[in-house]
Amino acid sequence: MSLSDFTDLRLADLDRDGALREAADNLERTSRAGFFAAAAGGMAAAVALGRPQAAGAALAKSDVAILNYALTLEYLQDAFYTEAQRKGALSGAAARLARVVGAVERAHVKALRDTLGKQAVKRPFFDFRGVTEAPERFTRTAVAFEDLGTAAYKGQAHRIKSPQVLAAAVAIHSVEARHAAWIRYIAGVLPAVEPFDEPKSAKETLQLVRTTRFVVGRPRTRSRRRPRFTG
Amino acid sequence: MTRRGRRLSLLSAAVAAVAAGVSLVALAAGGGRGSVAPVAGAGPAAGGPTLAPPAEPALDVPQPEPLRTSRFDSTWAAVKSAAPVRAAARTGAEIISRLGPRTPEGTTNIVLALDRVEDAEGSLWIKVRVPALPENVAGWVPRWALGGYGVVRTRLVVDLSDRRLTLFRSGEAVFRAPVGIGTAQFPTPTGDFYVRNKLSRYRNAFYGPLAFGTSARSTTLTDWPAGGFVGIHGTNQPGLIPGRVSHGCVRLRNEAIVRLARLLPIGTPLRVRA
Numbered sequence: 001m002s003l004s005d006f007t008d009l010r011l012a013d014l015d016r017d018g019a020l021r022e023a024a025d026n027l028e029r030t031s032r033a034g035f036f037a038a039a040a041g042g043m044a045a046a047v048a049l050g051r052p053q054a055a056g057a058a059l060a061k062s063d064v065a066i067l068n069y070a071l072t073l074e075y076l077q078d079a080f081y082t083e084a085q086r087k088g089a090l091s092g093a094a095a096r097l098a099r100v101v102g103a104v105e106r107a108h109v110k111a112l113r114d115t116l117g118k119q120a121v122k123r124p125f126f127d128f129r130g131v132t133e134a135p136e137r138f139t140r141t142a143v144a145f146e147d148l149g150t151a152a153y154k155g156q157a158h159r160i161k162s163p164q165v166l167a168a169a170v171a172i173h174s175v176e177a178r179h180a181a182w183i184r185y186i187a188g189v190l191p192a193v194e195p196f197d198e199p200k201s202a203k204e205t206l207q208l209v210r211t212t213r214f215v216v217g218r219p220r221t222r223s224r225r226r227p228r229f230t231g
Numbered sequence: 232m233t234r235r236g237r238r239l240s241l242l243s244a245a246v247a248a249v250a251a252g253v254s255l256v257a258l259a260a261g262g263g264r265g266s267v268a269p270v271a272g273a274g275p276a277a278g279g280p281t282l283a284p285p286a287e288p289a290l291d292v293p294q295p296e297p298l299r300t301s302r303f304d305s306t307w308a309a310v311k312s313a314a315p316v317r318a319a320a321r322t323g324a325e326i327i328s329r330l331g332p333r334t335p336e337g338t339t340n341i342v343l344a345l346d347r348v349e350d351a352e353g354s355l356w357i358k359v360r361v362p363a364l365p366e367n368v369a370g371w372v373p374r375w376a377l378g379g380y381g382v383v384r385t386r387l388v389v390d391l392s393d394r395r396l397t398l399f400r401s402g403e404a405v406f407r408a409p410v411g412i413g414t415a416q417f418p419t420p421t422g423d424f425y426v427r428n429k430l431s432r433y434r435n436a437f438y439g440p441l442a443f444g445t446s447a448r449s450t451t452l453t454d455w456p457a458g459g460f461v462g463i464h465g466t467n468q469p470g471l472i473p474g475r476v477s478h479g480c481v482r483l484r485n486e487a488i489v490r491l492a493r494l495l496p497i498g499t500p501l502r503v504r505a
Binding site: 059083099100102103104111127134164224228 | 288294295335460
């Protein structure tokens with residue numbers, strides 16, 4: 001199943017805040033940087049993070065990029081379930097799922113933001129275009145989101161340098177997989193029929209997210225124009 | 232090999248695989264915390280491989296917390312496409328106003344989202360408060376005309392009789408200031424409106440350093456440029472505040488409007504009461 005099966009998608013690049021582009025660029029840049037650093041025989045590009053119990057309190061730039069990539073996807077899920085809960089259009093099992101999974105996704109966002117500190121990417125602005133207000137569309141999109149999240153975490157596992165970051169990613173990954181099974185059950189889709197789950201690259205993942213047009217530019221509500229109010 | 236022979240061979244392979252699996256499970260269970268007792272001959276003590284304990288995750292994931300909603304929450308939405316505002320949530324209902332995606336100040340137009348309903352065809356309609364005359368206009372627009380939602384927990388009240396502005400956050404007053412309001416000839420309109428943009432760094436001392444645009448419109452200056460919208464702004468005549476001194480706008484002393492700007496998010500509902 002893919003997002004395009006469930007949402008009325010068009011291939012439009014409405015990533016005006018550049019959040020998706022930024023996540024993709026960071027991953028791409030650190031892939032190249034990681035290669036050259038390894039070739040030079042060192043991890044010179046290590047940066048300190050706020051969590052002292054993390055290994056050496058330092059993480060490679062590529063791990064920071066991967067955490068920011070994960071944060072971007074968690075922002076998306078957090079906003080999706082939170083808006084669904086606020087709108088109150090869901091009922092029964094779907095409403096319960098939105099409530100429970102939304103709380104978990106918010107916890108993921110908080111954990112990633114706390115760990116990344118000032119290096120955390122900004123929260124994008126989302127326009128779910130009514131999907132959070134229509135139970136059928138919500139359920140189908142949630143299936144696609146959770147499948148995507150699970151595949152995205154898997155796609156980065158081999159690139160993670162720090163065992164502590166890998167442990168965290170795997171811990172979140174299995175939770176996303178449980179969410180995927182849960183929402184599939186609600187949607188009437190068999191949770192586990194494939195013997196092997198394929199990972200998704202960051203490029204594939206972000207392209208899929210981009211095609212939803214759920215990530216949009218933040219409304220421009222400030223201006224330097226001279227007021228023409230009545231005075 | 233005979234069919235019976237092949238069956239026996241497959242069965243043997245299956246038994247061996249299950250046995251190997253059981254050994255692995257037992258080995259893993261022996262290494263875990265609070266696990267069952269290790270199977271004899273399968274654990275590290277018997278000379279098997281020693282597995283390192285799991286790495287400590289780099290993230291402290293907090294306990295999930297329920298969404299904190301409040302009766303003070305208000306939702307606003309960006310206007311994405313021009314659309315008629317209808318008196319009822321159905322195509323063909325009377326058009327009571329029209330929405331465009333931009334304000335006269337060039338910012339994204341926003342509306343307060345008050346309610347939602349799905350029509351017989353399954354289309355979503357959102358009830359919105361709109362910047363139109365007469366005051367307090369609310370009507371229905373199709374969901375496709377709107378963009379993403381924002382949520383605020385603030386509320387602004389302008390009390391004309393007290394000549395005072397109060398900002399509430401989650402129901403608690405967090406800011407108060409005296410204000411200048413409209414004269415008897417050009418009164419500040421009363422009713423329910425909202426704050427829709429913030430202007431700054433313009434060069435016009437009359438409006439002070441900052442101005443907020445609202446959805447309120449003057450009922451007397453209807454031919455004023457850009458539609459006669461009422462703003463909340465600073466002033467170059469602070470001595471006139473508080474008082475009935477404006478053409479309908481709400482004027483604050485400059486230090487007050489600067490402080491208010493730090494606290495007031497766009498999309499905040501505004502109530503002007505007599």
